[in-house]
Amino acid sequence: MNITEKILSNAYGKEVSPGEIIEVDIDLCMSHDGTSPPAIKTFEKIADRVWDNKKIAIVFDHAIPANTIGSAEFQKVAREFAKKQNLTNLYSHGEGICHQVLPEKGLVEPGKIIVGADSHTCTYGAFGAFSTGMGATDIAMVYATGKTWFMVPEAFKIEITGKLNGITTSKDIILNIIGDIGSDGATYKSAEFCGDTVDNMDVSSRMTICNMAIEMGAKNGIMEPNKTTLEYLSNRTGKKINSFNIFKSDKDSVYEKEFVFDVSELEPQIACPSDVDNVKPLSNVLGTHIDQGFIGSCTNGRIEDLKQAALILDGNKVHDDVRLVISPASAEIYKIAIEKGYIQTFIDSGAIVCNPGCGPCLGGHMGVLSAGEVSISTTNRNFKGRMGDPESEVYLSNAYVVASSAISGYIEDPENISQSLNKY
Ligand SMILES: CC(C)[C@H](C(=O)O)[C@@H](O)C(=O)O
């Protein structure tokens, strides 16, 4: 059995196989300021009390602080619900983006079943959990019963091998994979990432890869937790590593398809407008004009990403015709970035630093694009109109490339900009 089948078998209480429909207990259910209100509306038609006030997390991140009367109303509904149901995990004070906040607060553990009313809930696969996004009405049923059903997915084994060089990051790996497999190439599959590159990766890079599993249609993204990940989780949860339920794929487990990606020669990858699988090497798009850069999101708003941006921006100025918007993925990351001097560097360079949250990622808040404008962004989606007007365009890349491009005013090779890569 592979890791996903093992986690689902454990939750179901007997061995499962792909295609089977099972009902399981949920360990953690997440919704945010955008999706809690519709879930609450449905919930209130079917139940009075939630199944477990400690297993529901609500995070305000999509528009925080509220940007419209509508979002203020939504947040009021979610706040009142959390109070009435005595939820112990309400994060409504700008703690950060849900997918960053949940692991930080120690709510994620290997082997758990986690669902969320947000498509990037697949992020927690980086910690060896089965986690997936669901619609708000399905989440309402989980609020009420603590259960949901899944069809056990077939699995793709995606082996990643080789050592990344220089300015190539895990974002480039996942863009390369999605470019190859296609944005619907893994629909309802379990995308299992393995190989020496994944085994040696830090937590942040692993999260970036699992976060984007949904961008090829996957039901979940998953990795066996490595030592670094287990240490991180032990710190966050206050539990000993040997108390975790760690599952690993059997050597002879069966996959529907197997892929091998050697990343040792990989150059930074760019997803071009307006599909996430329209991926080209950086060298093919150099010189493309941009109006805005964004560094942040649940994909690449962590301290490692901010460090990459600071290394590039240090001593440089954002181009006069460009806005560079930077939003740390959580308040905790924001504080570390202040301590390390990154925020000072950003402000000195002329970047706009926003509070933690989704920000411009989905085109609703703090950096909306007008018709004809072009953005380069560390986020995960570049659909038509994703960051504003339907006639605007979005390129996706890593933080080195966004920062470099913001300085030049066109898509730029970071090697042409960086002068002091060892400063921090
Ligand atoms: C608003 C929310 C439902 C949506 C999602 O599910 O992914 C958003 O987070 C996104 O990234 O598009």
Ligand code: SF4
């Ligand atoms: S940062 Fe972007 S992708 Fe992530 S949850 Fe928020 S809107 Fe969705």
